Amino acid sequence: xxxxxxxxxxxxxxxxxxxxxxxxxxxxxxxxxxxxxxxxxxxxxxxxxxxxxxxxxxxxxxxxxxxxxxxxxxxxxxxxxxxxxxxxxxxxxxxxxxxxxxxxxxxxxxxxx
Amino acid sequence: xxxxxxxxxxxxxxxxxxxxxxxxxxxxxxxxxxxxxxxxxxxxxxxxxxxxxxxxxxxxxxxxxxxxxxxxxxxxxxxxxxxxxxxxxxxxxxxxxxxxxxxxxxxxxxxxxxxx
Numbered sequence: 140x141x142x143x144x145x146x147x148x149x150x151x152x153x154x155x156x157x158x159x160x161x162x163x164x165x166x167x168x169x170x171x172x173x174x175x176x177x178x179x180x181x182x183x184x185x186x187x188x189x190x191x192x193x194x195x196x197x198x199x200x201x202x203x204x205x206x207x208x209x210x211x212x213x214x215x216x217x218x219x220x221x222x223x224x225x226x227x228x229x230x231x232x233x234x235x236x237x238x239x240x241x242x243x244x245x246x247x248x249x250x251x252x
Numbered sequence: 253x254x255x256x257x258x259x260x261x262x263x264x265x266x267x268x269x270x271x272x273x274x275x276x277x278x279x280x281x282x283x284x285x286x287x288x289x290x291x292x293x294x295x296x297x298x299x300x301x302x303x304x305x306x307x308x309x310x311x312x313x314x315x316x317x318x319x320x321x322x323x324x325x326x327x328x329x330x331x332x333x334x335x336x337x338x339x340x341x342x343x344x345x346x347x348x349x350x351x352x353x354x355x356x357x358x359x360x361x362x363x364x365x366x367x368x
Contacts, residue, residue, distance in 0.1 A: 179360060180360060181361050182296075182358045237284055237346045238284045238301070240286055240288075240301060243295035243297075244295050245293070245295045246293075246295050
């Protein structure tokens with residue numbers, strides 16, 4: 140089983156709908172992250188969480204919200220989806236040390252019509 | 253503040269040729285540097301990392317990278333490209349120096365195409 144699991148893998152929805160993307164991990168890491176990937180732009184940080192009670196905005200948090208339900212679970216919500224939120228979304232985890240890599244899920248491809 | 257610049261959004265090589273993907277970084281403190289690879293429909297996988305132990309770092313699948321402080325570079329190389337190396341490659345920098353708010357900053361990525 141994958142260490143970082145994202146659901147769903149693909150989602151097509153309409154403008155104005157509420158969407159939740161889910162992430163769960165079995166690595167036992169305290170830190171979890173949500174990124175957005177757009178072609179030619181690399182990865183942009185949306186939100187990150189150092190533990191269940193510590194959630195922080197990233198570079199592009201407008202239009203998004205998150206919930207850290209447990210150490211192992213971190214979900215991303217789009218309250219009212221808009222077409223320019225069409226992108227590939229990644230969840231990642233880390234153990235908090237800057238010399239250690241982040242570990243990524245396989246991503247959710249989200250299309251908003 | 254820290255930043256990463258990957259020179260060349262798209263690199264094309266022939267099978268068996270040298271692969272060279274360029275990464276330059278900017279950091280106000282000694283950096284930790286990473287190369288990740290993304291295959292189609294997959295997440296990012298770690299290729300290798302520099303954490304100050306050695307300037308020449310070897311990773312998986314015969315990739316290696318050399319940290320050059322004077323040039324603020326961390327270029328990725330592989331002596332002989334395989335078709336299976338076709339993917340997008342990301343360079344990333346993490347600021348060292350303590351504290352809990354370190355950030356991993358990614359470059360915009362380089363798409364590697366390998367021609368038969």
